[in-house]
Amino acid sequence: MFRMTRAFAGTVAMALCAFAQTGNKNGEWPSYAADLAGTRYRPLDQINATNFSKLEVAWRFKTDSIGNRPEYKLEGTPLMVHGVVYATAGSRRAAIALDAATGELLWVHGEHEGERGAAAPRQLSGRGLAYWTDGKQERILYVTPGYRLICLDAKTGQPVPSFGTNGAVDLKLDDDQRILPDVTTGEIGLQSAPVVAKDTIIIGAAFREGMTPKSMRNNKGYVRGFDVKTGKCLWIFHTIPTKNEPGYNTWLKESAEYTGNTGVWTQITVDEQLGLVYLPVESPTGDYYGGHRQGNNLYGESLVCVDLKTGQMKWYYQLVHHPLWDMDISSAPILADINVNGRAVKAVAQPSKQGFLYVFDRVTGKPVWPIEERAVEQGSVPGEWYSPTQPFPTKPPAYSRNGVMTDDLIDFTPAMRDTALAIVAKYHIGPVFTPPVESKIDGPLATLTLGTASGGTNWPGASYDPETHIVYAYACNACLTPIGLVRPPKSLSDMDFVAGTAGQEVRNRTGPGEGAGADSPLPSRAPAVGRGGAAPTAGSGLTVQGLPLIKPPYGTISAISLDKGEIVWQIPHGDTPDAIRNNSALKGINLPRTGQTGYNVGTLITRSLVIAGEGQRTTTPEHPPGALLRAYDKATGKDAGAVFMPAPVSGSPMTYMVNGKQYIIVAVSGGNYSGEYIAFTLPAAEEHGQTAQ
Amino acid sequence: MRSGIAAALLIGLLGAQEATRSVWDGVYTEDQADRGRGLYNQHCASCHADTLTGGEMSPPLAGGEFLSNWNGLTLGELFERIRTTMPQNKAGKLSREVNADITAYILSVNKFPSGKTDLPHSTEFLKEIRIESEKK
Numbered sequence: 001m002f003r004m005t006r007a008f009a010g011t012v013a014m015a016l017c018a019f020a021q022t023g024n025k026n027g028e029w030p031s032y033a034a035d036l037a038g039t040r041y042r043p044l045d046q047i048n049a050t051n052f053s054k055l056e057v058a059w060r061f062k063t064d065s066i067g068n069r070p071e072y073k074l075e076g077t078p079l080m081v082h083g084v085v086y087a088t089a090g091s092r093r094a095a096i097a098l099d100a101a102t103g104e105l106l107w108v109h110g111e112h113e114g115e116r117g118a119a120a121p122r123q124l125s126g127r128g129l130a131y132w133t134d135g136k137q138e139r140i141l142y143v144t145p146g147y148r149l150i151c152l153d154a155k156t157g158q159p160v161p162s163f164g165t166n167g168a169v170d171l172k173l174d175d176d177q178r179i180l181p182d183v184t185t186g187e188i189g190l191q192s193a194p195v196v197a198k199d200t201i202i203i204g205a206a207f208r209e210g211m212t213p214k215s216m217r218n219n220k221g222y223v224r225g226f227d228v229k230t231g232k233c234l235w236i237f238h239t240i241p242t243k244n245e246p247g248y249n250t251w252l253k254e255s256a257e258y259t260g261n262t263g264v265w266t267q268i269t270v271d272e273q274l275g276l277v278y279l280p281v282e283s284p285t286g287d288y289y290g291g292h293r294q295g296n297n298l299y300g301e302s303l304v305c306v307d308l309k310t311g312q313m314k315w316y317y318q319l320v321h322h323p324l325w326d327m328d329i330s331s332a333p334i335l336a337d338i339n340v341n342g343r344a345v346k347a348v349a350q351p352s353k354q355g356f357l358y359v360f361d362r363v364t365g366k367p368v369w370p371i372e373e374r375a376v377e378q379g380s381v382p383g384e385w386y387s388p389t390q391p392f393p394t395k396p397p398a399y400s401r402n403g404v405m406t407d408d409l410i411d412f413t414p415a416m417r418d419t420a421l422a423i424v425a426k427y428h429i430g431p432v433f434t435p436p437v438e439s440k441i442d443g444p445l446a447t448l449t450l451g452t453a454s455g456g457t458n459w460p461g462a463s464y465d466p467e468t469h470i471v472y473a474y475a476c477n478a479c480l481t482p483i484g485l486v487r488p489p490k491s492l493s494d495m496d497f498v499a500g501t502a503g504q505e506v507r508n509r510t511g512p513g514e515g516a517g518a519d520s521p522l523p524s525r526a527p528a529v530g531r532g533g534a535a536p537t538a539g540s541g542l543t544v545q546g547l548p549l550i551k552p553p554y555g556t557i558s559a560i561s562l563d564k565g566e567i568v569w570q571i572p573h574g575d576t577p578d579a580i581r582n583n584s585a586l587k588g589i590n591l592p593r594t595g596q597t598g599y600n601v602g603t604l605i606t607r608s609l610v611i612a613g614e615g616q617r618t619t620t621p622e623h624p625p626g627a628l629l630r631a632y633d634k635a636t637g638k639d640a641g642a643v644f645m646p647a648p649v650s651g652s653p654m655t656y657m658v659n660g661k662q663y664i665i666v667a668v669s670g671g672n673y674s675g676e677y678i679a680f681t682l683p684a685a686e687e688h689g690q691t692a693q
Numbered sequence: 694m695r696s697g698i699a700a701a702l703l704i705g706l707l708g709a710q711e712a713t714r715s716v717w718d719g720v721y722t723e724d725q726a727d728r729g730r731g732l733y734n735q736h737c738a739s740c741h742a743d744t745l746t747g748g749e750m751s752p753p754l755a756g757g758e759f760l761s762n763w764n765g766l767t768l769g770e771l772f773e774r775i776r777t778t779m780p781q782n783k784a785g786k787l788s789r790e791v792n793a794d795i796t797a798y799i800l801s802v803n804k805f806p807s808g809k810t811d812l813p814h815s816t817e818f819l820k821e822i823r824i825e826s827e828k829k
Contacts, residue, residue: 454750
């Protein structure tokens with residue numbers, strides 16, 4: 001397991017020099033979302049609307065060699081502290097340190113985990129790491145694919161011997177449960193960045209994609225606090241209550257005993273002053289079928305507030321009762337001190353896949369604006385249990401589509417709309433919380449949904465401007481997910497139903513990265529031949545003449561006032577995709593910018609700009625195949641510049657100041673382009689000499 | 694000698710020029726796409742779906758988003774991405790011939806016309822075929 005731990009000690013001297021390039025606090029980016037409040041905000045303004053389009057590549061770091069194969073899914077957001085950029089990278093998920101001004105590699109540390117790494121549910125480079133200092137020592141913490149917490153000396157990249165066992169804590173142990181079937185292959189991991197607050201590291205858990213679970217039984221995604229100095233476990237919060245804990249009775253027929261998942265796979269937020277931690281909890285086992293876990297299923301798809309020092313629950317709010325749509329809670333809660341009708345509120349705002357921005361008093365857990373329990377459609381899948389009501393925020397309004405109605409269908413021409421109506425006739429449609437159906441050949445094939453598995457707002461989350469009290473959220477507005485259920489063969493799953501489509505082979509659906517990390521075997525090449533299989537069904541079954549079934553905008557950025565609970569502005573984000581802009585069926589139709597579908601777009605807020613990259617590649621008369629990093633005036637949403645990137649964004653952008661210059665780093669990858677961190681800055685002539693505010 | 698270098702440069706420049714054919718020129722056969730269908734279902738469908746429309750977290754291999762993302766690139770680039778990284782749990786296991794058959798199937802589902810010659814499995818040859826979302 002620990003047989004190869006690499007650090008390039010020879011680069012230590014360079015690292016020490018780099019530490020001299022200290023910027024002030026607002027010029028740094030010391031945690032995944034800029035700060036523990038989840039804002040993704042830095043009040044820098046050297047890069048602004050007058051010069052954004054003049055940005056040039058300062059340096060780039062290709063991650064191909066960080067592991068034994070390239071990665072095409074680089075999702076990290078780096079940190080920057082004391083002139084050093086820290087990030088996870090590559091199919092090895094190594095921690096790297098780079099000179100923030102030049103991109104020079106200072107050290108790299110990777111763990112070879114063998115069979116354990118190969119069996120990990122969440123492989124590849126992950127989303128980032130955490131930085132901690134007591135003013136003397138500086139440490140970097142990250143979680144390996146095999147679910148081990150690694151503590152490194154930030155100056156050298158060497159493991160800290162006094163932490164855990166030789167710098168590592170085995171997260172599959174001491175978890176109030178036995179990880180099954182064994183520590184090596186037991187399903188549990190984590191791809192998000194750890195959080196460190198007041199000497200406590202907080203670690204969540206992630207599992208495989210849950211559309212087609214092999215079993216109704218799985219390991220549970222408890223959340224734990226660890227001492228940053230020793231690695232000792234301080235507390236465990238049971239995301240699925242044990243028998244004597246409150247909430248256990250929301251799992252009928254004692255299903256809490258065997259149901260698993262229900263982890264916190266996305267970023268955790270902390271209010272250090274209040275000593276409170278905000279946990280966005282995901283779905284229980286079985287994304288779309290809950291017949292084996294009847295009841296409301298606390299704390300599935302709940303926002304849970306626990307004490308930083310003890311892990312004791314302070315309050316919770318379940319956003320989806322008895323989850324059936326893979327809504328999870330997919331991104332960092334945002335801490336916001338706001339003013340509502342003249343009243344100061346310490347609030348927490350939770351973006352979501354379903355396009356609701358839930359806003360609570362973060363001390364008490366009470367909604368800032370009423371959240372109403374409204375009756376929702378009851379489904380008819382055999383064995384399923386349905387919550388009669390679901391919570392609906394009354395403010396702010398939903399900022400992206402979260403159901404499929406006929407008004408959402410393509411309407412460029414009447415004929416296209418008629419075709420769309422004919423297509424959806426084979427499906428079940430309806431508003432948010434319309435339940436999944438059993439897939440039938442004669443229809444419905446599935447429930448057509450928006451704002452479910454992909455979102456809406458997925459893991460990149462949203463940003464928050466503490467000066468104006470506005471949240472900025474990217475959302476996919478047309479990520480159509482058909483949810484149909486079929487009975488699986490017993491060889492595939494012991495569940496009564498899993499995701500599938502009538503008439504098609506029931507398959508175990510896997511997610512990106514599974515079996516693709518550096519510890520997974522690279523088999524010898526062996527030709528395989530085959531013929532036949534299922535006849536091709538229309539790959540474009542949910543399109544109309546090659547166009548999306550859902551009308552634009554396909555992806556949006558919304559500015560939402562937390563003082564008023566209102567959407568201030570909303571714009572399509574992303575250039576019109578080539579297949580739409582060039583579509584012969586649309587000749588003669590004036591098409592405004594449509595935005596793009598995608599779930600991996602994150603926003604960055606500076607003094608004057610909202611910055612976000614495009615998630616799809618386009619080819620236009622203005623640029624070769626590639627994507628744009630775009631800036632908008634944060635007050636109005638109007639274009640404020642763009643700069644070309646060779647590939648779409650796959651991680652969220654961040655910014656910092658070093659040596660008097662502002663930089664923006666973004667992770668790009670996808671299609672034929674392997675992972676790369678690109679740092680942009682202004683050409684020398686454009687510098688204003690302005691330092692961090 | 695000098696003219697030899699010049700000729701080599703010229704060939705190099707020609708090679709770097711835009712691809713001479715596009716996916717609209719009948720670059721695969723129906724029989725090849727039929728072979729590719731079975732191979733696709735065997736190796737690719739668990740992530741990208743029987744319909745090539747992608748999974749919840751896996752990109753589509755047919756339709757507007759796929760064509761937009763690959764428009765302007767070449768079949769050589771698509772082929773290399775598939776050949777070197779897919780299937781993700783056994784990357785590189787499939788032969789060039791198999792990958793070419795799967796690529797032919799992807800072209801057929803995206804409704805590009807078939808022709809009389811199999812799609813080649815040489816990356817260099819495939820780089821001569823441009824992916825165009827719309828026929829020009």
